[in-house]
Amino acid sequence: MTISPRFLRRLKKLREFFSLLVRNRMGLVGLAIIILFLILAIFAPFLRTVNPTKVGTSKNILLSPSPQFWLGTDDLAKDVWSQIVYGSRISLAIGFLAAIITVFTGSLIGLIAGFYGGKIGEILMRIVDFFMMLPMLPLMIVLAAVLGPSIWNIIFVVSIVSWPTTARVIRSQVLSLKERTFIEASRCIGASDFLLMFNEILPNVVPIMFAESVLMVTEAIYAEAVLSFLGLGDPTAISWGMMLHFAFESGTMGKAFWWVLPPIACIVILIIGFTFLGTAITDILEPGYKEAHGF
Amino acid sequence: MALLEVKNLKVYYFTRKGTAKAVDGVNFSIDKNETLGLIGESGCGKTTTALSLMRFVTPPGRIVKGKIVFDGRDIISMSNEEIRLLRGKEISIVFQAAQNALNPVMTIEKQISEGILEHESITEDEALERAKNQLNLVGIGDERSKSYPHELSGGMKQRVMIAMATVCNPKLLILDEPVTGLDVIVQRQILSLINDLRAKLHLTIVIIAHDLSVIAETCDKIAVMYAGKIVEQASAVSLYKNPMHPYSQALIKAYPSIKGEKKKLKSIPGAPPRLVNPPPGCKFHPRCSYAADICRKKEPIIREKEGHLVACHLN
């Protein structure tokens, strides 16, 4: 198979995009934070000090940080640091999976609604509008409560609540692309709808889809944390939100800030990381950014 | 004594790609009750010149050199407060694309009256009354005084802008492309309104256009700008009938006459030079059909000839 010049052109564009990204201060900080947590998640078994699920002896209950327990222990004498390390796995997994599902669904519907317009588009957008009217968190709580606590249910719940935002963004992008001349030109030479959609429109919405996915990760991490904190998390998984839930329920929160502050700090920093990255990507995609930054 | 005197004005835009000399040593003066036309293609520095007269040049642009003496005072060295008190009271401007220059959520009488209230000590009712008179004066009729901008047509919005600019009887009125974007009939109406007001209010006017034929009748004097410089200046009649600079000649040939005389239209080949790295010598030489060797090497200086001020080696 020969490499088409089109593919090479896109590869060059991609490289250019990444070099723009690392030169953007926000983008760089965001990437650094995310990579840090990725390392934490991937190497969790090596970074933990003890088995995070292991209930300790009663003399180790609520110990403050020490060389043995880096971040102290909780009310069941479990090591907080090890829980934090494993918690990053849940947050990132839920964040990425939910974002992928959401953006895939949202983009598909946005593409169809934008491309076909007319009745189908109208009906789809009405559904989107309706979903956007619903209060997200209560809807997620209700769904999670009905479906029962599990990681997969949380991913499902986050995706079903968030796709309309993406659909809307993608649709408006498709609508503006449709007006451009090159689409008209392809239509004139008789390209089919299917070809047009996948050859001309899709490649041009991919950057936006990427930016949307990054921002959607923040939504998903946030949602997991809140749902878990409210007691709807998966009790068999260790997550930052669950840690906060147990700390809150135990009533000993006031005495053990080392149990509470690390998960909060992780949630906030990770969300800030993805927000920075998303903001940077959106900025770079803005027309005129390249010129203004000497490219 | 001249009401306004512009001496060696230089306004540069400092961009990442280099310094764009939008206005590069412009000289002109206007006497009281005189109307000066500034013409040229877009991007030749007309609007920047007009904006400098009210000190509206914003970064990355800066007035780097020159003097703007208005009524005996230098505008460039004024404090911000002094220039603010001058704006709308002594010098007024009607911006290009007046359609978007009105506040969409304010009635037009409010927008007209707030300028009076700022500069004169009168009550709000008196100011609204003045605004209504002003609307009558520009031919809208005071029954529309409570309208919002989106309820008016393009021509009417332009009238409102003119009403707003003249409400304090300014000593100098600047009109930046006052008829661009309007259809031909409305263009004529607006121009005759400007002529009326000039007579009634004894206005001194600087009017900017890219089409000489549109403003030729309205102006006493005309200055032709090219690439940030004035290349020819003369009385309106003389310049229209007997343009000396090749650019002026080309410009007149490029637009149809508003009176409907039949003539062959001829577009000017090429595009105006980029202001960052203009060509050496006479800046018009790449597009000039008479260009000689000297034109490519030496920049012509402006001098007087047969009542015209012209910057061309060949004249």
Add this chain to the structure above:
Amino acid sequence: MGLKGFAIKKIIAAIITIFAIVGVNFVIFRMAPGDPVRMMFRDPRISGEQMQLIREKFGLDKPLWGQFISYLKELSHGNLGLSFWQKRPVLDVITDRIPQTLLLVLTALTIAMFLGTIFGALAGWKRGTRVDSFILSLSLTMYSIPAFSLGIILLLIFAYILSIFPLSGMTTPASGLTGLGYWKDVLWHMCLPAFSIIMWYIGEYVLLTRGSMLDTLRKDYILTARAKGLKESTILIKHALRNALLPVITVTGVNIGFAVAGVIEVETVFSWPGIGRLVYDAVMKRDYPLLQGVFLVFAISIVLANLVIDLIYGYIDPRIKVGGEKK
């Protein structure tokens, strides 16, 4: 189309949305695997006979469509079912909690909106300066912190460590306070939860207003106002702010949904006896009828709030009042 037509259109849309919400609410609670009665009343003490009675009462012996009709019928009589946890009608449980939530939310939102728009407008007006970047970075941080984490941090610092404010609740238990003393006590309890909501919500308003302000300042009519020789403060207030606030008002409607999220989280952290805390309690007690009821109340109040905002917008923006629909 005048203001009246605009209002009628919006009201009809709101009614349709409410019907759709009721439908969704019905579907979600029947989506769950297993017997809905078993799920709704996870009480082993319920006998088979009682269960049959409940089935008939809710019309659960009928086909799904018939069930929906009887659900609507019950709903129209204000019957949202029985709370399993409190053993009394769901509607009563909810209405008991509404005033506390309104007190907290309206106070916090008013302050947040007021301060947020002021700081946002200031940042936009002074764009590129230190003031701008300070306000901007603080808002972005606040925006990224989940409301419940913010609450927990405040609780740790001001209640546990410094002991300036109470740990939880709305009043001091068994204090027997009345009149002014009672309200002072409530205010003291309200400080931390309200502050959490304000801080969380203010970021959103700052970002919104700043963005809108930047758009507005680029408009030609701002230059026109300058050309009239108006004072900068007049331009800011009369020309820039009013136009900049229009989009902020529209987005407020959409954001009420987010405000609800903040309420649930903050009320939970501070045990504030409102509807938000009720959600948490319903989840912990697995009280599904109550959860269903609270969701319905939240969803419908958001629709109504949006309706009110649309109508206000229609009143403020002359382009809707007289002419056609805004673009």
